[in-house]
Amino acid sequence: MADAILEFREVSAGYGSGIVLDHVTFAVPESGSLALLGRNGVGKTTLILTAMGFLPLTGGSIHCRGQDISKAPAHRRAQLGLGWVPQERDIFPSLSVEENLTVAARSGRWMLDAIWELFPRLKERRGNMGNQLSGGEQQMLTIGRTLMTNPAVLLLDEPLEGLAPIIVEELTAAIREMAQNEGMALVLVEQHADVALALTEDALVIERGAIAHRAKSQALLNDRATLERYVGMNLDVDESASRKA
Known part of the structure; x- marks a missing residue:
């Protein structure tokens, strides 16, 4: 994809001899926004870590602005425009x-x-x-x-996890501002599918380290059967008192 900011081509990766990502292919275009959805442990964070260079590839290649960065160290990827917001x-x-x-x-x-x-x-x-x-x-x-x-593209790994509803609202407003008004490309990993889909243009559902479903975010947001199948009950922001400000 010529105008892709970030592109995975048949990427396989994991930890040691264990393969977590299995031939994953997708592209994030200039100013594009992508939701990565799936249940816990399916490979979403592994995908982000692989993009940033913290995990080696066992197959395929990663490209940033058309440049092959498959073997580039993390600091070089940051210089090329990858910005990472970790869970921690x-x-x-x-x-x-x-x-x-x-x-x-x-x-x-x-x-x-x-x-x-x-x-x-x-x-x-x-x-x-x-x-x-x-x-x-x-x-x-x-x-x-x-x-x-x-950065040219922002990789956000569950930025809303464990936060009070009022903070979630402020952060989602900020992410929306970046995506819609600032034209920043972003990849959003988020357990709460409704939130992630409302903030992005495109969506990928990951299952067992592979892409199980691709759709426009709005279309997937309206497809409750598919969401229930792949994501389960994480369809709304949990507003319980257990969340911390």
């Missing part, structure tokens, strides 16, 4: 919010003023240390810091 909020606890944001910044659209506009909470807490933030604020900071590297 990997911030620097002893640095301030502003220092966390600027520590790996590269020039481009996403500078401090743009981050403050996207996440007003962070601007209010710009002098706070990372360990003084709530879980939701730390997630905002993780996304903001990745944006400060000015």
Whole structure:
């Protein structure tokens, strides 16, 4: 795909001798947005880690902006435009919010003023240390810091996990802003299918390390039978009191 930001071509990968991804092929176009759905343990996070270069390929190839990056180290992939927001909020606890944001910044659209506009909470807490933030604020900071590297495509691995509903609303609004108004390409791994499909254009369902279903996000959102088959009951944001701010 000539205009693809990120492309997997028959990619197989895993841990040691165990194969988790099995001949996976897909492409994310310029300004495209893709939801990766599936039950726990089917290979979604493995796909993200493989894209970033943390897991070696056992077959196939990965391309970024047409360049084969299959053997490129993670830092080189970041330089080429892959931005990763991991499940773990990997911030620097002893640095301030502003220092966390600027520590790996590269020039481009996403500078401090743009981050403050996207996440007003962070601007209010710009002098706070990372360990003084709530879980939701730390997630905002993780996304903001990745944006400060000015990536071409943002890989988000369950960014809403374990967060209070009000924080989920703020983060989904920010992701929607990036995808729809900023034209940023993104790949979103999210357990809550309704949320992921509402934020993206295209969707892939992963099952047992392979692509089991492809669809436009809106079409899949309306196909409850297919969602139930592949995703189960994770169709709505859990608003239980067990979620933490």
